[in-house]
Amino acid sequence: MAEYTLKVRRYQPESGEGPYWEEFDVELEPSLSVLDGLLQAKDRDDGSLSVRCSCRAAICGSCGMKINGQSGLGCKTQIGEAHAQANRRPAADRGTPGRGSEDVPRPILVEPMGNMPVIKDLITDMESTHWEKIRRVTPWLLPHGEPPEREYVVEPESMIDITQSMACIQCGACVSSCLSMEADPEFVGPAALAKAYRFVGDPRDAETKERLHDLAEDPHGIYDCTHCFSCIDACPKGVAPMDQIMRLRRKAGEEGIDDDPNNGHNHVSAFVKMIEKKGTNDEALLIQESYAPGIKGKLKPTKGAIEGLLKSLPTVLRAIRSGKARSPSKLIPGIHPKLPGGAQDDVKAIYQHAEAHQEEFNIYIEGEEEAEPEPDETEAGEIAAEEGTP
Amino acid sequence: MPTHDVLVIGAGLAGQRAALAAAEQGVSVGILSKVHPVRSHSNAAQGGINAALDPGDSWESHAYDTVKGSDYLGDQDAISIMCEEAPEEILHLEHLGVTFHRNEEGKLGTRAFGGASAARTYYVADITGQAIMHVLYEQLMKHSEQVARYEEWFCTALALDEGGECCGVVTRNVADGSMQLFGAKAVILACGGNGQVWKPTTNALICTGDGIAMAYRAGAKLMDMEMIQYHPTTLAGKGFLITEGARGEGAHLLNAQGERFMERYAPSKMELASRDVVSRAEQTEIDEGRGFPDGTVALDITVVPRKRVHEALREIVLVGRDFAGVDITREPIRIKPGNHYTMGGIKTDNDGRTDVPGLYAAGETACVSVHGGNRLGANSLLDTLIFGRRSGADAAARAKRTEGSRPSGAALDAEEEKIDAIAAREKGSGRRVAEIKQELGETMDRHIAVFREEAGIREALEKVRRLKQEAESAYIDDKGSVFNQDMLAAIELGFMLDNAECTCVAALERRESRGAQYRTDFPERNDAEWLKHIDLQQGDDGPEISYSEVTITQWEPEERKY
Numbered sequence: 001m002a003e004y005t006l007k008v009r010r011y012q013p014e015s016g017e018g019p020y021w022e023e024f025d026v027e028l029e030p031s032l033s034v035l036d037g038l039l040q041a042k043d044r045d046d047g048s049l050s051v052r053c054s055c056r057a058a059i060c061g062s063c064g065m066k067i068n069g070q071s072g073l074g075c076k077t078q079i080g081e082a083h084a085q086a087n088r089r090p091a092a093d094r095g096t097p098g099r100g101s102e103d104v105p106r107p108i109l110v111e112p113m114g115n116m117p118v119i120k121d122l123i124t125d126m127e128s129t130h131w132e133k134i135r136r137v138t139p140w141l142l143p144h145g146e147p148p149e150r151e152y153v154v155e156p157e158s159m160i161d162i163t164q165s166m167a168c169i170q171c172g173a174c175v176s177s178c179l180s181m182e183a184d185p186e187f188v189g190p191a192a193l194a195k196a197y198r199f200v201g202d203p204r205d206a207e208t209k210e211r212l213h214d215l216a217e218d219p220h221g222i223y224d225c226t227h228c229f230s231c232i233d234a235c236p237k238g239v240a241p242m243d244q245i246m247r248l249r250r251k252a253g254e255e256g257i258d259d260d261p262n263n264g265h266n267h268v269s270a271f272v273k274m275i276e277k278k279g280t281n282d283e284a285l286l287i288q289e290s291y292a293p294g295i296k297g298k299l300k301p302t303k304g305a306i307e308g309l310l311k312s313l314p315t316v317l318r319a320i321r322s323g324k325a326r327s328p329s330k331l332i333p334g335i336h337p338k339l340p341g342g343a344q345d346d347v348k349a350i351y352q353h354a355e356a357h358q359e360e361f362n363i364y365i366e367g368e369e370e371a372e373p374e375p376d377e378t379e380a381g382e383i384a385a386e387e388g389t390p
Numbered sequence: 391m392p393t394h395d396v397l398v399i400g401a402g403l404a405g406q407r408a409a410l411a412a413a414e415q416g417v418s419v420g421i422l423s424k425v426h427p428v429r430s431h432s433n434a435a436q437g438g439i440n441a442a443l444d445p446g447d448s449w450e451s452h453a454y455d456t457v458k459g460s461d462y463l464g465d466q467d468a469i470s471i472m473c474e475e476a477p478e479e480i481l482h483l484e485h486l487g488v489t490f491h492r493n494e495e496g497k498l499g500t501r502a503f504g505g506a507s508a509a510r511t512y513y514v515a516d517i518t519g520q521a522i523m524h525v526l527y528e529q530l531m532k533h534s535e536q537v538a539r540y541e542e543w544f545c546t547a548l549a550l551d552e553g554g555e556c557c558g559v560v561t562r563n564v565a566d567g568s569m570q571l572f573g574a575k576a577v578i579l580a581c582g583g584n585g586q587v588w589k590p591t592t593n594a595l596i597c598t599g600d601g602i603a604m605a606y607r608a609g610a611k612l613m614d615m616e617m618i619q620y621h622p623t624t625l626a627g628k629g630f631l632i633t634e635g636a637r638g639e640g641a642h643l644l645n646a647q648g649e650r651f652m653e654r655y656a657p658s659k660m661e662l663a664s665r666d667v668v669s670r671a672e673q674t675e676i677d678e679g680r681g682f683p684d685g686t687v688a689l690d691i692t693v694v695p696r697k698r699v700h701e702a703l704r705e706i707v708l709v710g711r712d713f714a715g716v717d718i719t720r721e722p723i724r725i726k727p728g729n730h731y732t733m734g735g736i737k738t739d740n741d742g743r744t745d746v747p748g749l750y751a752a753g754e755t756a757c758v759s760v761h762g763g764n765r766l767g768a769n770s771l772l773d774t775l776i777f778g779r780r781s782g783a784d785a786a787a788r789a790k791r792t793e794g795s796r797p798s799g800a801a802l803d804a805e806e807e808k809i810d811a812i813a814a815r816e817k818g819s820g821r822r823v824a825e826i827k828q829e830l831g832e833t834m835d836r837h838i839a840v841f842r843e844e845a846g847i848r849e850a851l852e853k854v855r856r857l858k859q860e861a862e863s864a865y866i867d868d869k870g871s872v873f874n875q876d877m878l879a880a881i882e883l884g885f886m887l888d889n890a891e892c893t894c895v896a897a898l899e900r901r902e903s904r905g906a907q908y909r910t911d912f913p914e915r916n917d918a919e920w921l922k923h924i925d926l927q928q929g930d931d932g933p934e935i936s937y938s939e940v941t942i943t944q945w946e947p948e949e950r951k952y
Contacts, residue, residue, distance in 0.1 A: 076712055
């Protein structure tokens, strides 16, 4: 048993008061979960502390919340680890006088999910945010014609491929963590787009093309994602919503959808080519290259490119003013610096490697976090050798 | 007053399947659930769903395995229906979009499961229940014009008309605490099992036996309430489930001495004997000192190829890692038998009809009975779907041919009064609800578990009756209307205590050992006296006992060996 303090962001809608923080002291094994801690506080101290929960085993998706600022499931976050995380201090903080005593541990911060209205304590309104977005992607199979007499015969890999997005439990942690949605609340978002891939990747669905056009052409669709990886970090089930969004983008590209109003596909292509050629992003040329690549674009910029450049000016000025764009000279087309030495060759080598290994990462096939080499064979060899020694 | 032809309470697999089947008949349907439908506990069914779909297999073989698994307490007409209709149901689900595992030819592939004479379990990795339920929910979204969804509405009681027919329900809208009477020509209870009556349990916190208790209070008969399954592989302490699929994939059970002890108990089926058999074997090892000091034995999954584990048992890899700190691909994991499934429930016929006209039940809430004394792995999903569908269809047919009556406001008033009374109890006037729930769970797990005997059952029954009295004065902290989970917990506690009382009474009554009911004081199965169902009906002093015959069609009872 160990003692922990949970500092919970509370809101009691009938009290007439705004949200407030309240600390609860709990006592439980470090291997138990933050949800177990909350339930202990609820059972012993205050039954009005409200949190949706059911399975306690990360399968029902009820208990999405933020723990120390990170979106996830309360039942899947061990309280001992959450405590350690809350007390992991940046190196600069250590030993600095006036930073508070090292002896007093910091509480575990527990808050309702983000990007959703709060109803009460840790309970959010998922209906008006999460579920509405799910319904936005026509979330049911649309096969062509009458079903066959027996099952649809499909590639076994295709089912494993979409089982990764099928593993989604609709907990909303990815939505809570989504930075793009913070900037654009209308973004269809990681959960709904992962759900969309479940149909786009399903060989039984006959509306693949329509789905891809729909999501590519929606200004809040697949090109609204900024690759921040937050949803991948937040997802408790390894669905990796951002990967599913990237799959949708590739499929949209393969489908030849390159005239979407977001110019998303061409933007991606321009970006990829630019890094291959220059190693870093040449901001001055990116928009122009996205609309009309190469010499042609330079000689005769398209209307879209001019509009895009004009629209981006306020952002550029803000960036210069705030010190984020530290070398304004780079903004003059043509003087973008090259990478030093042979570094550009290394970048090209990465491209070649990536192109030669075009397998999709899928947890159901690869196993997860398989960074370490498979030790079985070598170990087995060693053991056999040892046993062979008299 | 919201009124539907057919109203379904509970939105797990049985409820959603019932709602879709009723809607297909063109009647107006409402589905109401105390949690959002995808939070329902059908999610937890990991391993798969049985069907004799392969041309080399037969429904008779599936039915025989089920009958034998039930220790001959299952009704063979119902079992035959379930097994015969299984293949069509699997194909229906596949056509709706369930991402079933495929074999190399791209056709549906199977895995082996306990108690089965053929590999006939169809699956989606180890998220089969979740995958099917999410696909059914997709269909509910698709058919939102035919099926009204009431998500996060809590049903507190059934409403009967003067003729004793069910004509609606009383509910509480969780979001704002308002009480609402619903009218319906048929009500289908699909509220799941009562695992929370035990602690620990594999069941979710919502599995509080609501449907069973509401039907019992409305005068419906319950059946086989003593038959409570202890699953052989649950994590010690927390009670989390490790799917039988792990053993289906070849995992071994080992005692602390590293012996594959199932050799002594089920030499031919080994780890894949029926669940009651495996759980008893484990408990015997533990009780006789051959387990680990923490009261467990080991499940060794390292014998299954690593790639296969990641592909087919991924959920278990996560459960091991996150909840036990064990990498199951590299070391054995400690497990023990734990409360898992309610074989008994509301007595129904093969179309889900209960003794109360207009009231139906399906899934774990119901007892048709297809599971008898012991449910086979991967038969629960099948039960929910087949009898969910049949209930939905029959309820729709009833709605078409009856006028229906309006429920009277008296039912609503009575429930409102009860709730006001709970809210009015002063802090400290009695015990906390959570405290009573804890004592109930521990009591049941001690006495109504893998092995039972008269003195223990009596002790449990006495405690349950005392707790029932204490619940009358138990207080809650939250007096509000919005998401008052404290209030719901107090109502659920009442449901749980009714379930517990019925289980104790039935366990005491059945003086033999059959399936999950193993009486150390009556260790033999006794077909001459006890090849019958125990039915319970609410009386003035608790459950009143009667008996009904087990339907036997073609499989005469014989000794059960695995």
